[in-house]
Amino acid sequence: xxxxGTADDQNEEPAWQTxxxxxxxxxxxxxxxxxxxxxxxxxxxxxxxxxxxVVVMTDENLEETLxxxxxxxxxxxxxxxxxxxxxxxxxxxxVELYGSLLEQMADLGADRxxxxxxxxxxxxxxxxxxxxxxxxxxxPFVQIPTSLLAQVDSSVGGKVGINxxxxxxxxxAFWQPKAVIIxxxxxxxxxxxxxxxxxxxVVKYGVILDEEFFAYLESHLDEIQQREAHVLQHIIRRSxxxxxxxxxxxxxxxxxxxxxxxYGHTFGHAFERLADYEDLVHGEAVSIGMILASRYAxxxxxxxxxxxxxxxxxxxxxxxPTKPPSFDPSAILKVMQKDKKNELGSLRLIxxxxxxxxxxxxxxAQEDLLNFLEEMAARST
Numbered sequence: 001x002x003x004x005g006t007a008d009d010q011n012e013e014p015a016w017q018t019x020x021x022x023x024x025x026x027x028x029x030x031x032x033x034x035x036x037x038x039x040x041x042x043x044x045x046x047x048x049x050x051x052x053x054v055v056v057m058t059d060e061n062l063e064e065t066l067x068x069x070x071x072x073x074x075x076x077x078x079x080x081x082x083x084x085x086x087x088x089x090x091x092x093x094x095v096e097l098y099g100s101l102l103e104q105m106a107d108l109g110a111d112r113x114x115x116x117x118x119x120x121x122x123x124x125x126x127x128x129x130x131x132x133x134x135x136x137x138x139x140p141f142v143q144i145p146t147s148l149l150a151q152v153d154s155s156v157g158g159k160v161g162i163n164x165x166x167x168x169x170x171x172x173a174f175w176q177p178k179a180v181i182i183x184x185x186x187x188x189x190x191x192x193x194x195x196x197x198x199x200x201x202v203v204k205y206g207v208i209l210d211e212e213f214f215a216y217l218e219s220h221l222d223e224i225q226q227r228e229a230h231v232l233q234h235i236i237r238r239s240x241x242x243x244x245x246x247x248x249x250x251x252x253x254x255x256x257x258x259x260x261x262x263y264g265h266t267f268g269h270a271f272e273r274l275a276d277y278e279d280l281v282h283g284e285a286v287s288i289g290m291i292l293a294s295r296y297a298x299x300x301x302x303x304x305x306x307x308x309x310x311x312x313x314x315x316x317x318x319x320x321p322t323k324p325p326s327f328d329p330s331a332i333l334k335v336m337q338k339d340k341k342n343e344l345g346s347l348r349l350i351x352x353x354x355x356x357x358x359x360x361x362x363x364x365a366q367e368d369l370l371n372f373l374e375e376m377a378a379r380s381t
Contacts, residue, residue, distance in 0.1 A: 015039060019237060021156065021244045023176060023251055030156060030180040030240050034229045037066070037183045040144065041073035044117075047179035048140055051115040053080045055108060057101075057128040058119040059088040066146060066186065070119055082108050086127070090277035093127055093162045095171070101131050115140045115178070121147035121194075122154035122282065126172070129160030133175035143180040147190060148198025149283055151182045152205070152239035157247045157261075163277075167338040168269045174252050180240075184232040196319045197283025199224065200264075202235050203314055204290060205242045208263045211356030213238055218314055225318070259341050259360050263350040264290035270335035271324060279325070287320035296372055297351040300361075307355055324380050329373035333366065 016033030031043055044051070054074055058067045063085045071081050084104060086092050105114075116139060118128035125143050132141035143155040161172015187195060206214025216235075217224065223231040243261065250257035268289030272280055280288075294308040315322050341348045347364040 016043070017233075017237070019240055019244065021176075021180075022248050026158075026176045026251075028177055028179050030182065030244070032182045032184070032233060032237055032240070034184045034233065036181075037069060037185065038073060040070060040181055040183075041076045043179065043181055044074060044142060045077050047142060048115050050113065051077075051079060051140070053082075053110065053114045054117055055082045055084060055105065055110060055114060056117045056119055057084045057086065057124060057131070059086055059092070059121075059124055061088045062120055062146060066119060070117070070144065074117075086124075088123075090123055090163070090272075090282075093123055095162060095164070098127065098130065098162050101127070102135055105131065105135050110135065110139070112136050112139055115142060117142045117144060118155075118177075119144045119146065120150070121145065122150045125150055125155050126160050126169070127162060129158075129175055129177070130162055130172055133160055133173040138175065140178045141175070143177045145180065145182060146186045148187055148195055148236075149201055150198075151184075151187075151236050152198060153201040153243065153261075155180045155182075156240055156243050157258075158251065167335065168273060170338075182236060182240075184229055184236065187227060187232060192319075193281065194283075195227070197281045199318050200283035200287040200290070200315065200320055202239050203311070203318070204261075204263055204286065205239045207290065207294075207311060207352060207355060208260050208350075208358045209242045209246075209356060210238070211354075213242075214310070214314075214355055218310070221314075221317055256360050259348075260350055260358050262341060263352070263358050264288075264293055266336055266339045266341065266349055267292040267332075269339065270332045271327065273335050274327065274331055275325075280321075284321050287315045287322060288324050291315070291322045292324065292376060293349060294352055295376070296349070296369070297353075299372055300351070302351055302353050302359075307352055310355065324376065326380055327377055329370055329377050332373055333370050336369075337366075 016031050016036050019030040021028050074081055116128050116132040118125045129141055132139050145151045145155040158174045158176035160175050161169045164170040206217055220231055246258055264286045268285035272285045294311055297303045312322050349361050349364050350358050351361050352358045
């Protein structure tokens, strides 16, 4: 397992720290540091010592910046390196591009000793990971997430996949990476909207698992918004710790525990889908979804209004939307009925019972949920 990075002298902090994700023979490290991108070649060599051929997948926004820089760092290991560049955006997570990428892998001569590296945000990680999971029935891959959302959420846990026109993430696999390498410095150039969107997932961890962490976010909002490195390292590490704990206990969603990570997502994915993945980015939709889920929990008598109020105040202070755009309640419900958490046609929702704890609620009455959505739609006009 990769350990702490080296320091120039005994008084300096190590360049990176390592958080293990313990999954028996599928265990892997999450390496977290600041200004460690130049060291990625060294970290990669420790994680994948037998690699001879590497395919780096990134998007057109990162090709000439981090893409070339990564290839230079990897080249020090005497590797054969190919770079695949795809269009940026959620629309790339589609069947057509997925099939094209598999054919490109074959054209590059990739085999089971090839390692795929996903360099980018959640879209890149999901798509590159699914290509890795399915090409020759599985090749190793490494996640190098460059958005806050990907660093704290989608890069950890092994969920990879693509969208269908009917719903998000409907085709995919569980395929754990060999390592996740996180450099907080890349967040300095992240557009403000994308940075705020990532914070929605950070807030989620506080709501579902750790009230003390939620309070930390409330009390360190200025440092978070200023992207101070030590605070970023803390919130990223704690988010990854919380997710890793859940994944270790329920890697493949067999017990229902891992479903709690989808708090806010059932509502949020529906709004994303009806916006054609254009008007709302994922974190914005999750922010709206968390408030709706919390208000629905209030309606069911599971929490008092204070739980929702604290979420609302924190998300609003971050600059995230807390109120859905104008919407058709029936259309939202129709998309929610296709959610992956549902079983045998029954709606299931993740709802809070207090800050720091949520539950999977089964057999949600569709008529009651529709009435709730109609009330929320009336408020949004």
